[in-house]
Amino acid sequence: MITKPIRKHMETQFKGLPKKVLFCKKCVMSNQRPRIKFNKDGICGPCLYTERKKSKVIDYNKRNKMLLKLLDKHRKNNGDYDCIVPCSGGKDSSTVAHKLKYKYGMNPLCVTFSPPVYTHIGTENLRNFIESGFDHKLITPNGKIYKLLNKLCFIYFGDHEEPFDRGVLSAPIREAFNNNIKLVFYAENGEVEYGGDSTLENFPGMPWDRMEKIYFSSPFEKIIEAGKKDGYFKKYNIDLKQSYKIPFTLPNINELKKKKIEFHWWSFYNKWVPQNNFYYATEHCNFQANPEGRMEGTYSRYAQLDDATDSLLYYLMYIKYGIGRATSDAAHEIRDGHISREEGVRLVQKYDGEFPEKSFKIFLEYMDITEKEFWLIVDRFRQQHIWKKQNGKWQIREQVS
Numbered sequence: 001m002i003t004k005p006i007r008k009h010m011e012t013q014f015k016g017l018p019k020k021v022l023f024c025k026k027c028v029m030s031n032q033r034p035r036i037k038f039n040k041d042g043i044c045g046p047c048l049y050t051e052r053k054k055s056k057v058i059d060y061n062k063r064n065k066m067l068l069k070l071l072d073k074h075r076k077n078n079g080d081y082d083c084i085v086p087c088s089g090g091k092d093s094s095t096v097a098h099k100l101k102y103k104y105g106m107n108p109l110c111v112t113f114s115p116p117v118y119t120h121i122g123t124e125n126l127r128n129f130i131e132s133g134f135d136h137k138l139i140t141p142n143g144k145i146y147k148l149l150n151k152l153c154f155i156y157f158g159d160h161e162e163p164f165d166r167g168v169l170s171a172p173i174r175e176a177f178n179n180n181i182k183l184v185f186y187a188e189n190g191e192v193e194y195g196g197d198s199t200l201e202n203f204p205g206m207p208w209d210r211m212e213k214i215y216f217s218s219p220f221e222k223i224i225e226a227g228k229k230d231g232y233f234k235k236y237n238i239d240l241k242q243s244y245k246i247p248f249t250l251p252n253i254n255e256l257k258k259k260k261i262e263f264h265w266w267s268f269y270n271k272w273v274p275q276n277n278f279y280y281a282t283e284h285c286n287f288q289a290n291p292e293g294r295m296e297g298t299y300s301r302y303a304q305l306d307d308a309t310d311s312l313l314y315y316l317m318y319i320k321y322g323i324g325r326a327t328s329d330a331a332h333e334i335r336d337g338h339i340s341r342e343e344g345v346r347l348v349q350k351y352d353g354e355f356p357e358k359s360f361k362i363f364l365e366y367m368d369i370t371e372k373e374f375w376l377i378v379d380r381f382r383q384q385h386i387w388k389k390q391n392g393k394w395q396i397r398e399q400v401s
């Protein structure tokens with residue numbers, strides 16, 4: 001049941017979005033991405049940031065010295081782990097872990113938080129990564145609870161991966177906390193690389209308070225409450241005394257500060273170019289691109305391969321914001337100079353919003369919902385300024401050109 005507080009929280013994700021859709025003049029990103037900012041010339045924040053990365057404004061030599069100092073501070077040299085690297089076995093995190101260990105002599109413990117449904121290629125890549133020389137820990141939450149939380153987040157929030165996203169962030173930090181490891185190295189600052197809170201540009205890592213505010217203050221608890229009221233916990237036979245919070249919450253942030261645990265982004269110290277990570281991880285960690293070819297909804301075949309429900313997440317982003325997977329991929333590749341804006345526009349027009357037929361069946365089965373229920377839920381998240389109905393069919397109003 002969509003109660004008033006739930007409706008309010010459903011709407012918070014659209015709060016502040018401009019009603020007039022604009023596309024960046026340099027890349028293909030639109031102004032509908034949450035927290036993104038455009039300047040007066042119609043250029044998006046990540047494009048402006050890329051300019052600064054390429055110019056001398058960001059001095060990577062200086063930042064590399066800062067990195068060496070940071071690593072010297074934490075390096076243990078006695079066989080103990082000196083840092084945690086969250087690692088899915090994907091190209092980006094594998095590259096970060098490999099460079100930390102084999103270029104800088106650190107001894108990382110790599111931690112993966114399990115996606116809702118592993119793909120075959122995802123498990124292969126994770127195994128290849130571990131076999132390239134890493135200690136590794138896989139954190140898998142209670143499958144029954146995980147499934148229900150994913151389902152509730154889909155129903156009430158149109159984002160079934162909210163629990164996964166939380167786990168990916170919190171599980172490695174919890175490992176650091178529990179094992180007294182003082183350094184956690186995440187890959188990239190997505191807020192500035194892909195669009196979000198640009199005030200974080202000069203931060204080497206996310207301050208704990210900001211992390212809690214941006215990623216952990218969402219309606220998750222409200223969603224759980226609604227799920228309880230609507231009888232889902234009973235239906236799934238989940239005892240409310242069971243812990244369903246720990247895998248999806250941060251340790252107490254005052255305790256994190258007291259223990260002096262530090263969170264850093266690799267992308268602060270090194271220029272972040274996903275395509276370079278692909279080449280590096282292929283060479284050093286036996287990373288494999290998707291053998292089935294491109295991922296649904298985009299032209300790329302090497303990003304985010306581990307989760308079989310991921311294509312649905314991108315499809316839901318397309319429904320909510322008119323931004324699909326091809327837009328996200330093309331925007332970054334245009335900024336990095338790998339493709340032209342013209343090529344990007346063509347790829348977005350061709351692939352963005354492609355319905356993920358292959359993943360759909362897996363998704364319905366995992367969520368335990370019918371196709372009819374799926375569309376009823378999805379249609380709740382269409383915004384009027386993004387979609388119009390013509391001859392009984394939904395059509396997107398604006399596409400990049």
Ligand SMILES: [Zn+2]
Pocket residue numbers: 024025026027028029043044045046047
């Ligand atoms: Zn742009």
